[in-house]
Amino acid sequence: MSSRPESGTRGWSVEFVVEAGGDDADGLGPFESALDDPAESVTVSCFRDREARGWRFRSVRVSRPDESELRSRLAVAAAVTGMQASSLSVLPLPEMDWIAEVNRRSPPIRVGRFFVRGSHVAEEAPRGCIEIVLDAGRAFGTGSHESTRGCLIALDAMAPPGDGRILDLGTGSGILAIAAAKLWRRPVLAADIDPVSVATARENAGLNAVETLTETRRSQGFSNPRLRARAPYALILANILADPLIRLAPAIARYLHRDGRAILSGLLEDQEARVAAAYGSVGLSIRDRHPIDTWTTLVVGHG
Ligand SMILES: C[S@@+](CC[C@H](N)C(=O)[O-])C[C@H]1O[C@@H](n2cnc3c(N)ncnc32)[C@H](O)[C@@H]1O
Structure with missing residues (x-):
């Protein structure tokens, strides 16, 4: 497909x-x-x-x-x-x-060390960059949206996660799972509520030669038992809108390792206080933030 x-x-x-x-x-x-x-x-x-x-x-x-x-x-x-x-x-x-x-309208995107390009683009990744190959498709996540870019910037700035696995919740095209797998050569579980996104993420993991590091699952939040069985997570990536992020706060706190980090994105600047309050109420505080235009990406951890 x-x-x-x-x-x-x-x-x-x-x-x-x-x-x-x-x-x-x-x-x-x-x-x-x-x-x-x-x-x-x-x-x-x-x-x-x-x-x-x-x-x-x-x-x-x-x-x-x-x-x-x-x-x-x-x-x-x-x-x-x-x-x-x-x-x-x-x-x-x-x-x-x-x-x-599409060729005319999809130039490669450079975000931190990540170089995201369509498979039609012949241009090679600059030296030292991590290349991600993605084509415009039926799942969200080409790297152009501010919320995705915020997550890539947060990943680029982060030290390698400690104990525990990595989860990309709301994986869409799989872009963040692929970025994390390529950055640290660590296994990533990529989940989405949407079956087309799950299939697209699997396909894109193959296109980027990280299929053995990337497990894909369909799940609404943590409803799939596989997501709960793989916890606690050293890193949870969740680029979902503000309201789903708020609803997921207790589960993210529960399944995040005590020394882990969650990257939360898909929220507008004026929704940040509401999201931060929801995460604060479950014991997660803001460790870093990456605003881009009207969008913000938050990095949170226990304590
Ligand atoms: C904004 S896209 C992010 C895609 C990609 N991770 C990125 O950063 O570009 C949000 C994705 O989250 C999925 N999603 C929304 N609510 C969800 C939920 N409760 N559980 C799992 N996935 C969800 C959507 O189907 C969509 O693919």
């Missing part, structure tokens, strides 16, 4: 309307960010739609978006702006040469 968009396959159009009275699009940036994924989006546009009494956002993408994730992103944008998105539509488009489009 390939997650790469093939030449001559369908694209997808995503549209929604944000009800806003003025003729000024200022303040609508979070909705554009919710749509924009440089590895996935071929175009993102926004125009005044008087009939719909709002601003219509339209994006053309290389593969079908995960609608529940899209709705979560729109909910975050709504929370930030105080405006609502409605009339979401996700429709297939006629065939075209998506490979050419």
Whole structure:
């Protein structure tokens, strides 16, 4: 199963309307960010739609978006702006040469020692860099999003984890599991609630020659017994949105080794206090933080 968009396959159009009275699009940036994924989006546009009494956002993408994730992103944008998105539509488009489009729009990304590139990119990783090969696919995680970059920066800055295993919870494309496996040559358990993400993470682990270090499992939080059996973890990576992170705080505290670290991401700056309070209430305090634009990544540990 390939997650790469093939030449001559369908694209997808995503549209929604944000009800806003003025003729000024200022303040609508979070909705554009919710749509924009440089590895996935071929175009993102926004125009005044008087009939719909709002601003219509339209994006053309290389593969079908995960609608529940899209709705979560729109909910975050709504929370930030105080405006609502409605009339979401996700429709297939006629065939075209998506490979050419993706190649044009997915340059390699350098984050700390990590060099993330699509398999179509011939450019070699700079000396001393750890290369991760990923193609735009059906799972989140190409390295372009601020939340993923925050985790890669946190990993790059971290000393090798002590006793215990490594867990990537909400692995998406597997990017963080692959990064950790390549960085320390240690086994990583990569789990996701979404079966397509689990399959994509497994495929990408193979593409990066870390399949023997990367075990993949489907799990909602720690519901899969395998995740509980492998605890305590020296490192838990969790790039999930703020609310799931808050719900997972007691379980993360329970399954994290007493000297372990958890990297928490997917939260906006103004959600940091709420997330920190939830983790504080289960005995985990902030050891480091990596803000990027409006997003923040937290590193927490016991005590
Ligand atoms: C923002 S993506 C992160 C992907 C990748 N780890 C990265 O850093 O780019 C969040 C992922 O978490 C998964 N997810 C959301 N809630 C979850 C839960 N409760 N348990 C496990 N996975 C979850 C989603 O399916 C999605 O693949």
